[in-house]
Amino acid sequence: MTVPFQKYHGTGNDFLIIHADEHVPDRGELAERECDRTDGVGADGILFLALEETFDPPRVVMTLVQPDGETAPMCGNGARCAAEWAMDRTGTDSVMIDTQAGTLRADRDGEDVVVEMTDLTFDPDAIPVDADEPVLREEIEGLEVSVVNTGVPHAVSFVDDVDDVALEEVAPPVRHADVFPKGTNVCVASPDGSGGFRQRTYERGVEGETESCGTGAVAIAVTARRLGLTDADPVDVSPPGGDLRVSFNDRGRPTLAGPVEHEFDGEVAVEPPVEP
Incomplete structure (x- = not known):
C-alpha cells in the first residue's frame, strides 16, 4: 500500500x-x-x-x-x-x-x-543544558559556543569563516556532549560584513549538515544580538541553501522569513x- x-x-x-x-x-x-x-x-x-x-x-x-x-x-x-x-x-x-x-x-x-x-530562551533548564547559568561563549568539547533554545536546542559558535570549519568533525562531539541531556543542534556562523551572518548547521536527528536550518538561523540572530555582535533588525542569515531573514516583532518574538x-x-x- x-x-x-x-x-x-x-x-x-x-x-x-x-x-x-x-x-x-x-x-x-x-x-x-x-x-x-x-x-x-x-x-x-x-x-x-x-x-x-x-x-x-x-x-x-x-x-x-x-x-x-x-x-x-x-x-x-x-x-x-x-x-x-x-x-x-x-x-x-x-x-x-x-x-x-x-x-x-x-x-x-x-x-x-x-x-x-516560539518563545526563545537562554535558561539552562529549559534548553536543556547542564549548567547553573546561561551558557554564553563557553567551551564545550573544544568548541566555544553559546546555547539557546529556539524551539529546539542550539549550540552556536561564531567563527571567522564558516568555510574553514570541518563541521562533520567538530560538531558531533558537541551534539552528543553529556551536558546536553537531549542533544543539541550545532551552528557555526561568520559575519557577512553588513550586520548579517553566514550559517552552517549540523542537525540533531538528521545527524549531518543540512542546506538550511530555520531554528538555527534564529538562534544565530538572537545570540548575536545578545552578545552585541549586531544591532541589525532584521538580521540576514545565509545558510548554503539560500537567504533567510530574522526580525523581531512588536511582541518581542522573532520571525523567520524566506x-x-x-x-x-x-x-x-x-x-x-x-x-x-
Whole structure:
C-alpha cells in the first residue's frame, strides 16, 4: 500500500509532506527509509500535517519525524513549508500552525513565507543544558559556543569563516556532549560584513549538515544580538541553501522569513519491501 506525498523545501531544507489522515503504521520507520538520500526519496524529515479549515485563519497541526525516526518539537523551515502547503489548499495568506513547541502564526509576504517563532530562551533548564547559568561563549568539547533554545536546542559558535570549519568533525562531539541531556543542534556562523551572518548547521536527528536550518538561523540572530555582535533588525542569515531573514516583532518574538518551493508529488510505500 502507498500513500501520496508532496515534496517542499525552504532554502534547501527539504521535507516530504503527508496528510495526517493517511494510514502510516510506523511513521518512524517510514522516515528512516524514505529520508535516505541513496535508497529513499531523500529529505530532512517528513511533515505529517492535519488541516483544520473551520478556523479563521485556518489551522494546521504539524508533526515532524526526522531521518532518525524520532519526532522533533519544532522546525522553522518545516513550519514555513507547512504554512505554504496549507495556504495553497485554503487560498489564504495566513495560517496558524500547531507544533509541539507551541502555536505559531504564518503569513505570506510577497515571495516569502514568514512565521512567528516560539518563545526563545537562554535558561539552562529549559534548553536543556547542564549548567547553573546561561551558557554564553563557553567551551564545550573544544568548541566555544553559546546555547539557546529556539524551539529546539542550539549550540552556536561564531567563527571567522564558516568555510574553514570541518563541521562533520567538530560538531558531533558537541551534539552528543553529556551536558546536553537531549542533544543539541550545532551552528557555526561568520559575519557577512553588513550586520548579517553566514550559517552552517549540523542537525540533531538528521545527524549531518543540512542546506538550511530555520531554528538555527534564529538562534544565530538572537545570540548575536545578545552578545552585541549586531544591532541589525532584521538580521540576514545565509545558510548554503539560500537567504533567510530574522526580525523581531512588536511582541518581542522573532520571525523567520524566506522562500518556499513545491518541488514535486509522488507516492511512497507505507511498509518496507519484503526481503526475498
